[in-house]
Amino acid sequence: MNTTPIERWHQIVQTRDLPGLERLLADNVVFESPVVHTPQAGKPITTQYLRAALHILVNDSFRYLREWHGLNSAVLEFETICEGILINGVDVITWNTEQQITHFKVMVRPLKAVNKLHELMARLLQESARLGS
Amino acid sequence: MNTTPIERWHQIVQTRDLPGLERLLADNVVFESPVVHTPQAGKPITTQYLRAALHILVNDSFRYLREWHGLNSAVLEFETICEGILINGVDVITWNTEQQITHFKVMVRPLKAVNKLHELMARLLQESARLGS
Numbered sequence A, B: 001m002n003t004t005p006i007e008r009w010h011q012i013v014q015t016r017d018l019p020g021l022e023r024l025l026a027d028n029v030v031f032e033s034p035v036v037h038t039p040q041a042g043k044p045i046t047t048q049y050l051r052a053a054l055h056i057l058v059n060d061s062f063r064y065l066r067e068w069h070g071l072n073s074a075v076l077e078f079e080t081i082c083e084g085i086l087i088n089g090v091d092v093i094t095w096n097t098e099q100q101i102t103h104f105k106v107m108v109r110p111l112k113a114v115n116k117l118h119e120l121m122a123r124l125l126q127e128s129a130r131l132g133s
Helices: A005-015 A019-022 A045-058 A111-131 B005-015 B018-024 B043-057 B112-129
Strands: A026-032 A063-069 A072-080 A085-095 A101-109 B025-032 B064-068 B073-082 B085-095 B101-109
Touching: A005 A063, A005 A072, A005 A085, A019 A026, A019 A045, A026 A045, A026 A111, A026 B101, A045 A101, A045 A111, A063 B025, A063 B064, A063 B073, A072 A111, A072 B064, A085 A111, A085 B085, A085 B101, A101 A111, A101 B085, A111 B112, B005 B018, B005 B064, B005 B073, B005 B085, B018 B025, B018 B043, B025 B043, B043 B101, B043 B112, B073 B112, B085 B112, B101 B112
Parallel strands: A026 A101, B025 B101
Antiparallel strands: A063 A072, A072 A085, A085 A101, A101 B101, B064 B073, B073 B085, B085 B101
């Protein structure tokens, strides 16, 4: 595996490679949402949140703008439009020595975007729960 | 001036050096808030927002957690507690070849923190306007 976790993340965003997402996440990965304070711990819940985020955010208007790289972490700034609301955000991604993501934090601005994302995530996660998927 | 804009920013945060803040900002600096979409252009309004942000966010609980550096930009992650609400955020700072800040963007999470910051910023800016300062 010669690609970095960030290169693999970009591939997953482009191709919606959900099995690839499973492989990229460490078992003890933690997800921190732009909406809720409490960290979500573990691969199943993190996968659920990231799948929902990809579904909601990654449309034709989605694009990554800038990146900043550290030794085992990076910040990716993105922009997208959801239901007419411009969402500007960052993914703050940390990985371990096995090149698996251990921490995935998202922040978005402005306030309207946080509220829109909250609404869309709640709707999608409720729908998923109702369908048992 | 051998220090980088980020080192100078840290000094300003630590010492509340407001004249230093004036010198660090380019005349055409743009501020983008975690609350409002519209960018705020120019040194006077950016100075006003950053002074207010320093006043509100930088208390005994404030600390910078991590940094990511690019060639002419950096991301600084911070954490603070304001009126009992934990605020986790990033400063995304860009500078020009004269080592002056040209763009200062802030995002915070979670939703409660965006709302608290909105409330505190509005209160402070109204108070400043009323006092004519």
